[in-house]
Amino acid sequence: MASKDSSGVGVCRRWTSGHLLHAGLVLTLCLGVVDCLEVSTGKIPYIEAMNGSTVLIPCTYASCIGIKNLYFSWHYNANGTLERLAEGSIVDEKTEPVVTVVHPRVDFVGTTKTNNISILLWNITFDDMGEYICFAKNPKEKGRNHTAIFTLIVVDELREIDTTLTTIIVSVVGGVIGSVILIMVIKALVIHFLLGKDEEKNKECLVSSGNDNTENGLSGAKADNKGTPKA
Incomplete structure (x- = not known):
């Protein structure tokens, strides 16, 4: 049941009317402005x-x-x-x-x-x-x-669009991009070459080190295997 204020008007009804009035004013302003x-x-x-x-x-x-x-x-x-x-x-x-x-x-x-x-x-x-x-x-x-x-x-005739500046800009940008790519390729080749040389050096070091260890080990083994001379 809707409550009433001192004036006897239903509060719910009054709020609903107020909302409708507000909405109507907003719509009128929108349509008018x-x-x-x-x-x-x-x-x-x-x-x-x-x-x-x-x-x-x-x-x-x-x-x-x-x-x-x-x-x-x-x-x-x-x-x-x-x-x-x-x-x-x-x-x-x-x-x-x-x-x-x-x-x-x-x-x-x-x-x-x-x-x-x-x-x-x-x-x-x-x-x-x-x-x-x-x-x-x-x-x-x-x-x-x-x-x-x-x-x-x-x-009388359509004007030709001067594309000189555009051509220059495109050429410069293309040259810069080409240079960057070339530098990257050269850098990659140099790094690959240097890494290859390092790998060869490492292999040589490993081989020589292995040979030294083998020789030392064999001589030591032979020395250890010699029997004690009889008195």
């Missing part, structure tokens, strides 16, 4: 591509509580003016995106299976150089939204 939805254009948010080529402009989304009617869009920042490229929505985690592509040289290549909302830009020109903005909004998180930017750099 933590930004669960996130979109990303990868660890390297830019690409350098040749004029006339086709490039992948990546973007993925993530949510700690799942998605519901997720809205996403792609825009190009044309000197401060946002030009819409594509937009779409995803009902839930098991439904593929429904997409509307506006730009004639853009294809949507994303899929819900990998939380991917990337696009392809065909036959790029120098006019396509700049920032591409990936935006997403998740109504399940009270309309939380997030933005990621990917930068496209268009060039």
Whole structure:
């Protein structure tokens, strides 16, 4: 039976209500402060591509509580003016995106299976150089939204990476390792040679010592075996 305090309210019931209130406040704070939805254009948010080529402009989304009617869009920042490229929505985690592509040289290549909302830009020109903005909004998180930017750099030809320093470093490291191995081999041969000579000396010493002992022993034995001369 639950006990009662002076106010007549059940103590167990009051504590339970307090715990529920505390849990509700914590949940509300988490949902209100933590930004669960996130979109990303990868660890390297830019690409350098040749004029006339086709490039992948990546973007993925993530949510700690799942998605519901997720809205996403792609825009190009044309000197401060946002030009819409594509937009779409995803009902839930098991439904593929429904997409509307506006730009004639853009294809949507994303899929819900990998939380991917990337696009392809065909036959790029120098006019396509700049920032591409990936935006997403998740109504399940009270309309939380997030933005990621990917930068496209268009060039006439790709720059050759100077590998001179890398080659020098690799050569130096390889030379040092080779020298260490050579020194170890020479050391092992010298030690083996010295040990061999020591073993030969020890054998010679043992043989000579054995010969001396044998000669001394035989002469002593002969001397001991001689009988006492008769008177």
